[in-house]
Amino acid sequence: MEVNKDHKSGFVSVIGRPNVGKSTLINSLIGQKVVIMSDKPQTTRNKIMCVLTLDDAQILFIDTPGIHKPKHKLGEYMLKAAENTLREVDVIFFVVDATEDIGGGERYILELLSLVKTPVILVVNKIDKIEKTKLLPIIQKYSACYEFVGVVPISAMEHTNLDGLIIEVKKYLEPGPQYYPEDMITDQPERLVIAEMIREKVLHATRDEIPHSIAVDIEEITTRANEDLYIRAVVYVERESQKGIVIGAKGQLLKEVGKLARIDIENLLGSKIFLDLWVKVKKDWRNKEGSLRSFGYE
Template identity: 75%
Template sequence: MNNEDFKSGFVAVIGRPNVGKSTLINSLIGQKVVIMSDKPQTTRNRIMCVLTQEDAQILFLDTPGIHKPKHRLGEYMVKAAENTLREVDLILFVVDASEGFGAGEEYILERLAQVKTPVFLVVNKVDKMSREDLFPIIKEYAAKREFSSVIPISALKKDNLECLVKEIKALLPEGPHYFPEDMVTDQPERLVIAELIREKVLHATREEIPHAIAVDIEEIKQRPNEDVYVRAVIYVERDSQKGIVIGARGALLKEIGKMARLDIEHLLGSKIFLDLWVKVKKDWRNKEGSLRSFGYD
């Protein structure tokens, strides 16, 4: 193919928390790059994921869910998402078809009204409803603003993703290979490992605990027996949360480690010895020094 025909560009994936943005990106890339959870507001950093095909390279920016912030971490997350809108070639506004239009969607549309970037409405989770029920939902969104394209999908089932990619490529400008073909994310290895561990904590714990959790990778080293030693600290905000994460006789922490180790081994392609610790850093979500130390600049 002539290099002049090659397309590339940046695509922001936005939407209310928990509409399936991370699931969509992982399905498009073909492997787990960003964490998934049934708990809202779990994506905290803007993560770039790279999809390279023969005729195009699409750089997806998985943003924290846009929501009304309740603490400084929340303010950081919303700012990261909103800043992205002005830096990209295209915006995918992902909505959950099974939940319909609400105040969260209205809040996002108000922000989209301030940008000139083309917007696709991506209606996710259509596998949960009939075509007859889907049409009124699409009609309701279309009445709110003009979208460059409206594409119903199921990120989990990978339904209609080829159509989505085709529509994206049609809109992107001609451009270069920004990243090598085998690269799927711009995030450093340590951050991806920390996020995989945090995902397992989210799955294993409940209620307010997940949002009080941060993970710091203190050490990664190759050992003489050829496995990789990873020491990670799970930070919580209160002593009571520490006890919950550890569990009775350390059972929950052991389960978290077991699940995380499998994902990290898949990521690194080698055996892992995962050394997990739990520590308390009181009220870290409202302290700028703590936010910076965990990579939320």
């Protein structure tokens, strides 16, 4: 294989408070929907790696859970996962919401950042929602707290200045090979991506009625005689009352979730699927180490 000396590659960790738009940013960069998105905080639990292949660089993105002070075991797990990735990567994107003032969440992350030597780019997101004159004061406030190697204002949703962000990040990548084939967008097993797609649909459908106490486990994926895929998935909730909400009157809500999830999964896998969706109660799963492991949050 011919080695191209001008080719660069490296890992980028995307961090920020919940809901600032980390998943939206990665999805906009990669151009395909693989990271769960929700207007509720803390939906990203696993480190999902997405691969952006350009002519002269390959960037491997790691989407970390929204960093926050841990309240229960799952929170501690999420924080540790985020901290570890910060040391391992080549560049950190610290994503902040331009519509909100710098707060305790941001200061907490800045403290974490001061513990590592990795270069940090401040990504000021959601600039579509603010007046131009408001931007500079925000940037100045953040820059007074930390020495960023670069500052890039963007709108992840409207794809504004994503090119600028790519140019900036390339400055901090080392020369290196293309690790993954061009058509690869994520290294996560399909199982996990499918589970995340279903979880996202449940969260959306139940709106404010269910806290983040749901997990999805894919129990079986098999190919049927007619080449269709059979997928059996279980939505775990913490309480009996939540089970009723997720199923809905006459099973209507679960049916709708299944329908929407099936469309996404079929697009992902490129084949027809039969989605067999179940809801089960697993009490207090968030605080049990064993449960966390069995859902893949190690």
